[in-house]
Amino acid sequence: MLVLGIGNPGRRDDGLGAAAAERLRKRRLRGVACDANYQLNIEDALACAERDIVIFIDAARGLRKPFAFRKVKPAGGLPAMSHALGPEAVLAVAAGLYGKRPEAWVLAVRGRRFGVGEGLTEDGGRNLELALAFLTDFLKGLRT
Amino acid sequence: MGQKITIEPVTRVEGHGKVTIRLDDAGKVTQSRFHIVEFRGFERFVQGRPYWEIPVLVQRLCGICPVSHHLAGAKAMDVVVGAGPGKLTATAEKMRRLMHYGQILQSHALHFFHLSAPDFLLGMDADPAVRNVIGLIAVDKELATKAILLRKFGQEVILATAGKKIHGTGAVPGGINKNLGPEERDRLLKGTADLNADLAIEWARAGVELFKDYQRQNKDLVDGFAAFPSNHLSLVRKDGALDLYHGVLRAVDAEGRKVLDDVDYQDYLEHIGEETRSWSYMKFPYLRSLGKENGWYRVGPLARLNTCDYIPSPLAQKEFEAYKAYTDGKPNNMSLHTHWARLIELLHAAEVVKELLLDKDLQGTKLVKTGKRAAEGVGLVEAPRGTLFHHYRVNADDQITMANLIVSTTNNNEPMNRAVHWVAVNVLSGKPEITEGMLNRVEVAIRAYDPCLSCATHALGRMPLEVTLEDAAGRILQRKVR
Numbered sequence: 001m002l003v004l005g006i007g008n009p010g011r012r013d014d015g016l017g018a019a020a021a022e023r024l025r026k027r028r029l030r031g032v033a034c035d036a037n038y039q040l041n042i043e044d045a046l047a048c049a050e051r052d053i054v055i056f057i058d059a060a061r062g063l064r065k066p067f068a069f070r071k072v073k074p075a076g077g078l079p080a081m082s083h084a085l086g087p088e089a090v091l092a093v094a095a096g097l098y099g100k101r102p103e104a105w106v107l108a109v110r111g112r113r114f115g116v117g118e119g120l121t122e123d124g125g126r127n128l129e130l131a132l133a134f135l136t137d138f139l140k141g142l143r144t
Numbered sequence: 145m146g147q148k149i150t151i152e153p154v155t156r157v158e159g160h161g162k163v164t165i166r167l168d169d170a171g172k173v174t175q176s177r178f179h180i181v182e183f184r185g186f187e188r189f190v191q192g193r194p195y196w197e198i199p200v201l202v203q204r205l206c207g208i209c210p211v212s213h214h215l216a217g218a219k220a221m222d223v224v225v226g227a228g229p230g231k232l233t234a235t236a237e238k239m240r241r242l243m244h245y246g247q248i249l250q251s252h253a254l255h256f257f258h259l260s261a262p263d264f265l266l267g268m269d270a271d272p273a274v275r276n277v278i279g280l281i282a283v284d285k286e287l288a289t290k291a292i293l294l295r296k297f298g299q300e301v302i303l304a305t306a307g308k309k310i311h312g313t314g315a316v317p318g319g320i321n322k323n324l325g326p327e328e329r330d331r332l333l334k335g336t337a338d339l340n341a342d343l344a345i346e347w348a349r350a351g352v353e354l355f356k357d358y359q360r361q362n363k364d365l366v367d368g369f370a371a372f373p374s375n376h377l378s379l380v381r382k383d384g385a386l387d388l389y390h391g392v393l394r395a396v397d398a399e400g401r402k403v404l405d406d407v408d409y410q411d412y413l414e415h416i417g418e419e420t421r422s423w424s425y426m427k428f429p430y431l432r433s434l435g436k437e438n439g440w441y442r443v444g445p446l447a448r449l450n451t452c453d454y455i456p457s458p459l460a461q462k463e464f465e466a467y468k469a470y471t472d473g474k475p476n477n478m479s480l481h482t483h484w485a486r487l488i489e490l491l492h493a494a495e496v497v498k499e500l501l502l503d504k505d506l507q508g509t510k511l512v513k514t515g516k517r518a519a520e521g522v523g524l525v526e527a528p529r530g531t532l533f534h535h536y537r538v539n540a541d542d543q544i545t546m547a548n549l550i551v552s553t554t555n556n557n558e559p560m561n562r563a564v565h566w567v568a569v570n571v572l573s574g575k576p577e578i579t580e581g582m583l584n585r586v587e588v589a590i591r592a593y594d595p596c597l598s599c600a601t602h603a604l605g606r607m608p609l610e611v612t613l614e615d616a617a618g619r620i621l622q623r624k625v626r
Contacts, residue, residue: 089277
């Protein structure tokens with residue numbers, strides 16, 4: 001199982017994904033590898049292809065609740081000019097190149113501020129706690 | 145949990161690019177503009193921070209090229225701590241070079257194989273839904289696989305030298321905070337069955353051949369598309385060799401005459417001006433000696449191979465000779481040849497990474513030097529997309545009081561506008577409807593310069609490319625967003 005946190009901790013709540021991956025890593029959950037980076041990119045497809053289950057954690061805007069969780073599948077839609085990829089595109093690359101289709105989910109954590117700066121906002125930090133509590137139960141369920 | 149949610153791309157995705165094309169009553173193009181919303185929030189953010197934080201802080205600018213900002217910031221702080229150019233220990237200088245060339249390798253591989261190759265292999269008229277890496281996998285799976293492994297190799301070099309994926313701490317004012325252990329070295333040199341330093345060189349060579357084949361078969365398109373004369377600026381090594389980490393400033397004009405040469409970049413303000421225009425937040429840099437009108441220049445791979453005299457690695461030098469012969473030794477002003485230049489640099493980077501990995505200085509233990517403290521420092525590197533300037537002033541309490549950054553995308557502001565204008569005049573003019581194929585060509589012209597809009601905006605943003613067609617009165621005729 002792979003947990004991939006996405007985001008830039010130097011942009012306040014954009015660091016929610018990276019913070020989540022780091023906290024989970026410290027818990028040393030059995031069978032769960034954690035990694036984080038500024039953004040998803042093509043080489044992440046290789047890491048996804050090596051796992052049965054992948055959880056992407058990312059900051060989100062516009063959510064009505066503190067976090068949301070949804071299953072994701074490989075898709076062909078890609079931004080036309082971006083250097084970065086979305087979870088669906090990374091999964092599509094994993095499927096296309098390596099024939100692997102891990103089960104995957106996105107955990108979206110609501111952020112409030114994304115400007116240059118340090119630390120999560122109070123709201124972002126609270127949402128992260130709630131999201132991680134949910135994810136811990138979810139992972140426990142998957143392992144049993 | 146079944147409801148649909150939207151996760152908007154946030155800061156790691158680059159800024160917002162906008163192209164506006166205005167037509168007269170006859171449908172002819174009268175004006176075209178490529179603009180990016182730019183805020184200068186970052187320069188304000190670092191004011192008051194202690195100078196030693198700069199190499200880490202500047203990575204907040206952008207998730208696309210954090211290593212370039214890390215090294216440019218560190219080089220500026222080297223000057224502040226009295227360990228400027230030429231004063232670092234051999235271990236520190238070579239570790240930083242390894243980090244930088246690892247970054248060049250992974251960035252160039254991503255750019256060509258995954259962002260640009262679909263334009264060539266699938267065609268500029270291909271549906272955008274397939275003109276991407278997914279489409280590339282369908283037509284050339286092996287190429288797509290190699291690109292992923294090249295990226296991974298470059299990322300591993302960065303991780304081994306910078307220490308962390310996010311907010312790397314490798315470079316510090318006056319040096320580096322780690323050397324490369326023998327195990328790390330061997331892991332990168334020997335690699336795996338999938339990829340090692342030698343395979344990276346081989347695949348980079350194959351990339352150059354791929355482009356050359358395409359160019360031979362599509363000469364008119366590749367040579368003619370968005371070709372226009374310009375000045376070219378970059379760092380070169382003191383002896384004129386290509387050097388992406390350190391050197392002196394050199395600029396040549398469209399005919400190859402030297403406009404600047406052997407300029408210490410600490411004095412860049414004497415030679416480079418930044419013009420503001422009412423319609424764009426992004427500045428327009430120019431060579432002061434040529435003035436605002438004629439002094440604009442290109443930076444990046446095309447410019448670098450126009451300013452340097454040779455490439456100091458054998459395989460890339462051989463390709464450089466063929467590249468230069470194509471224009472009879474004159475500067476190359478063809479926008480799509482930027483990809484050719486980029487691939488030669490990719491090959492050079494792979495060669496340099498291997499050469500450095502074999503250098504025992506990387507296992508040295510003298511990591512940091514300091515000298516006489518200075519109140520100001522400028523750091524430059526040739527980032528993947530071009531020359532990157534970092535300039536800071538520091539007060540007696542060690543706090544940053546001024547920061548000025550000129551990023552590669554800003555340096556290429558006028559050339560990108562010229563490239564868009566070329567497409568507007570040569571592809572869109574007289575045809576008042578934007579078709580997908582036309583829009584693709586606008587994108588291809590911009591993409592040759594590999595803009596990083598996040599760096600350019602210095603602020604969070606998104607990266608749709610919005611193309612708007614207006615009539616003579618400014619009324620919107622058509623708008624397309626990617």
